[in-house]
Amino acid sequence: MLDGEYFPDSYTIPIVIRACSQLHALQLGESVHGQVMKFGFDTNMIVMSGFVRFYASCGSVEFARKLFDDMPERDVVSWTTMISGYVQLNCLEESFVLFDEMRRDGIEPNKVTIVSLLAVCGNVQALDGGKWVHSYIVDNKMEFDIVVGNALINMYARCGCMSNALEAFHNILEPDTVSWNTLISGFAQNGCPVEALRLFQEMKNSNARPNEITLTSTLSACAQLGDLEQGKILHTYIAENNIIYSTFIGNGLINMYSKCGELKEAECVFHQMPDKDIFSWTALVSGYVQGSKLKEALSLFHEMQLSGVEPNEVTLVSMLSACAQLGALDQGKLIHEYIIQHRVKQDVYLESGLIDMYVKCGCMPRALQIFHCMRRKYTFSWNALIGGLAMHGHGREAIILFSQMQMTGAIPDSVTFLAVLCACTHSGLVSEGYQFFNSMSSFYGITPGIEHYGCMVDLLGRAGHLEEAAEFIEKMPIEPNHIIWGTLLSACCVHRKVELGEKVAQHIIRLAPDDEVYVLISNLYAEAGRWDDVRRVRALMGNKGLEKSPGCSLIEVDGIVEEFHVRGMMHYESDRIYLALDCLMLQSKEALFESSEYEASMDNKNGEEFFR
Structure with missing residues (x-):
């Protein structure tokens, strides 16, 4: 356009800026900004608001704020754009400060401004801030607006306050699909699957039509409950209503069937999916691990890698768990190498998974090395290492580590005490076991469970x-x-x-x-x-x-990893294995016979020498 000697106007430039924003093309946007300044648009409120949005979306919120402050005129769109920039970065305080400045400047917020503030409150779970915005909405008679109402439901759901979310839902005169989805998803994500399923039935009887988001949330509720019957009904509903078999729905079905223990059905859905993403592979891998089909999990992981799909943190944690249960140290080391080489962000779950894998594979030095390198040690990290030391007979070391845990201020839980009691069991520390068991309720307020009583019985039994x-x-x-x-x-x-x-x-x-x-x-x-x-x-x-x-x-x-059963003939190398076993038995018998002859001759020789 510029090469053809045509000049952009206030309609063309915002379109170009919006494209740069969507692409997060910072350098290209800066170039456009330089060109635009030459044409004298630096005082145009629409153009400059577009640049504020662009820089904020690219993470340059300080420069966006400088442009905003330099604008000679600012309308509600300009103010809302700058507030939205802070919201994208979850800057709660800055968003509210700017909102106050906006009102002092005589600019009345619109529903987009309000929705932005509710979004940041939900993102950072600032319930008090969200309630303040809610009161502003009521004072300004905006609570019946469906867009504002949906944002309120989302904010309360993100803050875990589902009673308020339900109230906000009922204030909407005609809830749409977004309203229902937000509420159902909120209940499912906050551990209320029964309520989520009840609302889904209500939604089907209303004018709103469930879509893939509704079904994904409802399948998640079925997975939480382990409700296979309801999950199958949903699967039938999807088929009968010709709902597009998207990746979201496919992943939801795999997760539901896996959590309900129906791995064959999960496999069926997986293979029927036209497009698979990392979450599809991870859902089935995790299902195999949870269902103790560990060799299948390893096989699918290798297939995933051959397909060119990069594993994420959840996939790797599941694979480390499989290696830990199988005792597959070499496989576990390969996964650890992958994490290092690909610079996978090692969060506390991945670090704890590595510790658990090395511990269960008997490689305590590596487990200790990872543990000591952790920036922050959570209770379950301590638990993994204490349990590992106990498992390998290092009872006193486990108890010393427990003492170190207490000194750091980390709070032990029921799993910690299970590991400590196990340490006492393997080391025959009866009096110490009684002390730890009694301290659970008297000092930490933890009621011992059946597993803790079982540890004490085991401790006493082993000690005679x-x-x-x-x-x-x-x-x-x-x-x-x-x-x-x-x-x-x-x-x-x-x-x-x-x-x-x-x-x-x-x-x-x-x-x-x-x-x-x-x-x-x-x-x-x-x-x-x-x-x-x-x-x-x-x-x-x-x-x-x-x-x-x-x-x-x-x-x-x-x-x-090879699997063997007593008298098993199912192994693909069983003929060769039994042939080798027969050879070993024959060699053992020959060695035993030779040993017996040698002992007999030595006895005769010694006897002769004795009687000489």
């Missing part, structure tokens, strides 16, 4: 205090479950306390008569050498159709 453990269970303020009694029964097996073990077994059979209890009873009799009783229990298991679950083990070889 079986009668004391039984008495401890009898005095529990909550009903002991079969796991508590099973812990004591295991201790009876170790210490060969048959009589007590038989009494304990009766409790377990009453609560959960599964195959595990009969196996433990059988082991108890075997330890005591009572083979007739062993055969009797095994026969009883056969009559009841119970059988011992086959053992399973995992091993990582060259970065690949």
